Amino acid sequence: MATEPVVRLSAVSFAYPGGALCLRVEGMEIAPGELVACIGPSGSGKTTLVSLIAGVLIPNAGSVRTLGREVSALTDAGQRKLRREEIGMVFQEFELLEYLTAMENITLAWRLGGVTNREALRRGAIQAAQAAGIGHLLARKPRQLSQGERQRVALCRALATNPKLILCDEPTGNLDPMATSAVLDLLLAQARATGAAMLMVTHNHALLPRFDRVIDLAALGDGAGA
Amino acid sequence: MSGALWLALRHASHHLGRTLLLVLCVGVTAFLPLATRVLSRQFEGSLRARAAETPLVAGARGSRFDLVMAQLYFRRADLPTISMADWQSLQESGLADAIPLNIRFTSRSRPIVCTPVDYFSLRRLRAGAGALPRRIGDVVLGAKAARALGLGPGDTIFSDQRELYDIAKAPALKMHITGVLSPTGGPDDECLFADIKTAWVLEGTSHGHADAAKVPASLTLDKAQNNTVVSEAMVDYNEVTDQNLASFHSHGDASTLALSGVILVPHSIKDESIIKARYNAKDKLQIVVPREVVDELIGQVLRLRGLMDALALVIGVVTALLIALVAALSARVRAREIETLHRIGASRRTIRAVFGFEMLVVVISGALVAGLAGALLAWSPLDLVKLL
Numbered sequence: 001m002a003t004e005p006v007v008r009l010s011a012v013s014f015a016y017p018g019g020a021l022c023l024r025v026e027g028m029e030i031a032p033g034e035l036v037a038c039i040g041p042s043g044s045g046k047t048t049l050v051s052l053i054a055g056v057l058i059p060n061a062g063s064v065r066t067l068g069r070e071v072s073a074l075t076d077a078g079q080r081k082l083r084r085e086e087i088g089m090v091f092q093e094f095e096l097l098e099y100l101t102a103m104e105n106i107t108l109a110w111r112l113g114g115v116t117n118r119e120a121l122r123r124g125a126i127q128a129a130q131a132a133g134i135g136h137l138l139a140r141k142p143r144q145l146s147q148g149e150r151q152r153v154a155l156c157r158a159l160a161t162n163p164k165l166i167l168c169d170e171p172t173g174n175l176d177p178m179a180t181s182a183v184l185d186l187l188l189a190q191a192r193a194t195g196a197a198m199l200m201v202t203h204n205h206a207l208l209p210r211f212d213r214v215i216d217l218a219a220l221g222d223g224a225g226a
Numbered sequence: 227m228s229g230a231l232w233l234a235l236r237h238a239s240h241h242l243g244r245t246l247l248l249v250l251c252v253g254v255t256a257f258l259p260l261a262t263r264v265l266s267r268q269f270e271g272s273l274r275a276r277a278a279e280t281p282l283v284a285g286a287r288g289s290r291f292d293l294v295m296a297q298l299y300f301r302r303a304d305l306p307t308i309s310m311a312d313w314q315s316l317q318e319s320g321l322a323d324a325i326p327l328n329i330r331f332t333s334r335s336r337p338i339v340c341t342p343v344d345y346f347s348l349r350r351l352r353a354g355a356g357a358l359p360r361r362i363g364d365v366v367l368g369a370k371a372a373r374a375l376g377l378g379p380g381d382t383i384f385s386d387q388r389e390l391y392d393i394a395k396a397p398a399l400k401m402h403i404t405g406v407l408s409p410t411g412g413p414d415d416e417c418l419f420a421d422i423k424t425a426w427v428l429e430g431t432s433h434g435h436a437d438a439a440k441v442p443a444s445l446t447l448d449k450a451q452n453n454t455v456v457s458e459a460m461v462d463y464n465e466v467t468d469q470n471l472a473s474f475h476s477h478g479d480a481s482t483l484a485l486s487g488v489i490l491v492p493h494s495i496k497d498e499s500i501i502k503a504r505y506n507a508k509d510k511l512q513i514v515v516p517r518e519v520v521d522e523l524i525g526q527v528l529r530l531r532g533l534m535d536a537l538a539l540v541i542g543v544v545t546a547l548l549i550a551l552v553a554a555l556s557a558r559v560r561a562r563e564i565e566t567l568h569r570i571g572a573s574r575r576t577i578r579a580v581f582g583f584e585m586l587v588v589v590i591s592g593a594l595v596a597g598l599a600g601a602l603l604a605w606s607p608l609d610l611v612k613l614l
Contacts, residue, residue: 056569076573084571095566097233099240111229112572157570 004068005029006165006197007053012062014048023048025062028215030197032164035188037208038201040217046201049217050167053199054087055079067164084109088158088196090187092170094150096142102129102153103138106160128156132186148179155183159190166191168200172207184210230576234583245588248549252592253599255545259538260600266531268604270524273299276412277516279349282498284308284316284324284505284513285487293512294519297487299413300329300337311481312511313488319504321497322490328425329486332386333401336371338418340425348489349414355379356405362423362432362474363466365401369409370416379405382465383418385428396430400465426476426483427466434463434474553585 007030014023023045030036040046051057052064055071056079064071067086071079083089096105104111106125129135132152142150151171158166168187172180184207191198200211208214238245276298285293286306295301307330316324325348328340339345346358356379358366365383372378381403389395401420409415426432441456448455463470476483490513492498505511557564567577 051569054569080571080573083569089569091566091569093562095562095569097563097566099237104236108233108567109570109572111232112567112570112576 003032005065006032006034006067007199008063008065009052010063012052012059012064014045014052014057014059023052023217025049030165030199032197033191033195035191035198035210035212036200037211037214038199038217039203039205039208039214044217046217047169050089050169050199050201053165054083054089054167056083084112085161086164088161088163088166090151090154090158090166090168090171092173094142094154094174096150096153096157098142101139101141102134102145102156105142105153106138106156108157109161124160125156128160129153131190132156132159133182146179148175148182151175151179151183152186155186155190159187162194162196164196166196166198166200168198168202170201170203172202172204180204180207229572230579231583233580234587237580238584238587244552245591248552248588249591249595251545251548252589253595255538255542256593256596257599258541259535260596261603262531262534262538264600264604266527269527272412273520273524274517277520280489280516281492282322282490282502282513283487283516284312284490284511287510287512290512290514290519291523293487293514294516296329297327297489298516300339300417302337305486307484307486308488308511309481310483310485313485314481316488316490316501316505319501321501321504322492325489325491326422326485327487327489328422328484330484331388331425331428333365333383333418334375335386336375336417338365338385338420338424338428339414340420340422340428342422345419345489348491349410349412351407351410351414351419353405354408356403359404359419359421359424361466361471362421362427363399363401364404364424365418365420366405366407367403368407368415368417368419371418372406377403379403396428396433397462397464399424399428402466422485427474429484431478431483432474432476434466434470437473549585549588553581556584557581 007028009025009028011027012023012025013021015021038046038049048057052059052071053066055064055066055074058072066082069078069082071082074082096102097108100108103122103125106128107121110121110124125138126135129138132155134149134152134156137145137149137153142153145153151174155171158168166187171187172183175183187198187200188210190196200207202208277294280298283294283297285297286308288305289303292301292303292305296303296305310326313324313326316322323344325341325344327345329337331338331340343358346352353366354369356366367375367377375383377383382400383403384398384400387398401418401424407414407419423432427434441454445456446454463473466474490501492501502513502515505513564577567580568574
């Protein structure tokens, strides 16, 4: 029996309200455990693609199936549960809350999801932080961390739930080459260790050889992504 | 929701300065009407209690408010005096017991209430230490006055000198403290009490000095058969002692001696009506019912309180708009944070709850601050009656 793809998009089109067509994807799939890089010129809809897969945005037409579920058919609560429990998201600007410590940022999604087992939260956060080499920084707030350390905290927040799918939107865009390499090592190692699939949007072509496959978003409208 | 509350608390504590400023805004807004109510209730309570136990007050014609505030609460007022003859007339009417008062003098800026012992019975005042005044020149201190002055039975205190440059005026009187009154919680606690005759010594209409026969020749200006004219250089006694007590005397007609007012305790309701009608019809005196005067005064205060409440409402609306503005600006500034929360799985409802809880924390903290300040105000010894 063929394994169902973690992500499957077919005949998807999306436009922001009042705007021109932003993204059109004839077909695209990501298999379980597959590490995929996504490239494309600015404005080609890379971030929109990530948002559609995560259920943050709903397509105007077509089908987006993520982890076996039709995203547009899920309720709002269902979409949030999917993002919170099965998808890890990493952003270019880290998007850490400045008023929370690293530990609190890592456990934020769980807390907001109603998880009240503090000890389990703490253990999970410490484990993720130690794996990322920032176990000693958990009490610090983002402004007390370097760019690389901040991104590691953001990675921990995304990976601490052991997601089946990791979506990264230019996570190394603000990092120097050394930090870029360290963050990518961490992401790939974690994905490989847990068998998670990963889609990383990037402008850095030097990173592409480290992925299983590269999707050029400009070509996806022609059905070249599958 | 616990996650939203936690996040709201973390945000509020991180931006402590901003949060405290908002709490202060809410606190002050809530405190204003609360303070108005606390103070007006205290004011009303202390005014009514005193007025209720003083049936009538007689005094010179003029402001009835000044008369009541002066005779009941010993507030300083430039009231015309009445005379002992007026008191005698009231007493001899047989319609009421008349208690004369003279509160025109002070000691260390506190009123000296000169009155006979009947006053102590009326106000149920008793000596907590020592005894009530026994003769002219003796004083008993109110409880708070004794504490503030640090004086007690056996000590002495001078009256305040009214004229520094006119040596013909009566000198400051050195008074003997015979006791301290038990605390009453009213205006009596703040004063000194002396016999009514002491007032006339303070006034200079009564005095004591050396026997004319023993005045040195250098101070004698003229000597007739029953009359000796002495120099102004001969000073009156400024202290009443066992040795000079007998020398104190008044010149002229005793009925002209000055009084500030008279407290009247009518024997019946009918007597009250008659005495009021009889004296209010004449030109010289007025008799007022303190309860009615105080009700009128409180009516003014309540009208003022209504105005303050209206102002507080306006301030409340402005503060609410200010907080709404802060919330709206905060939501705009935190747009990325909101988006991040949504992306990592927080519902729009949870995100709204975070902002709602932040405002709730501010409002509840502000209300607590206002309540605490209100309680402190209620416990404070601030007496609005003193400000009148």
